Amino acid sequence: MTIEQLSDEDRAEALDALDEWDYDEARDAITRKFLFADFSEAFAFMTRVALLAEKADHHPEWSNVWNRVEILLTTHDAGGLSRRDVDMAEAIDLLLE
């Protein structure tokens, strides 16, 4: 199944719903920064995201410095933001509720 880049309208709608995520126009990607109490909490979160990513076969670009985690989601095969990124962002947000 081909994964399609979101239309301008669909992207605007998705970004409206993803309060905590920023839009990276240069990459056609969404990003979010997470802050935890310490490294142990940050890496526990990363492990849960890794499991989500592997299950969905859709992986983030991400970095970690001690208690901080930054995640960028985009779909290389689609040349930008796709429904898969929005779904992944929603799944990540659910981990934190």
Next chain:
Amino acid sequence: MTIEQLSDEDRAEALDALDEWDYDEARDAITRKFLFADFSEAFAFMTRVALLAEKADHHPEWSNVWNRVEILLTTHDAGGLSRRDVDMAEAIDLLLE
């Protein structure tokens, strides 16, 4: 115990021994890029590094994109590269042997 930044001489000696690591002069840090077969292997490696880091209470700055992992080691409390970074780099290298 105060952690001291390595002297020029000690740093040169350490870098000589760490074949696979590059020196980042701007950060007074060492960096290494790792390539794995896939995300599962990359994240398994990251998990082992996370355990090393937590045990040593010395944490990397790192990023991951699918099968690639980049690690930067420096010691914020020392204002640059210290013995702790060299020890951590050696421990990480041992994971891959």
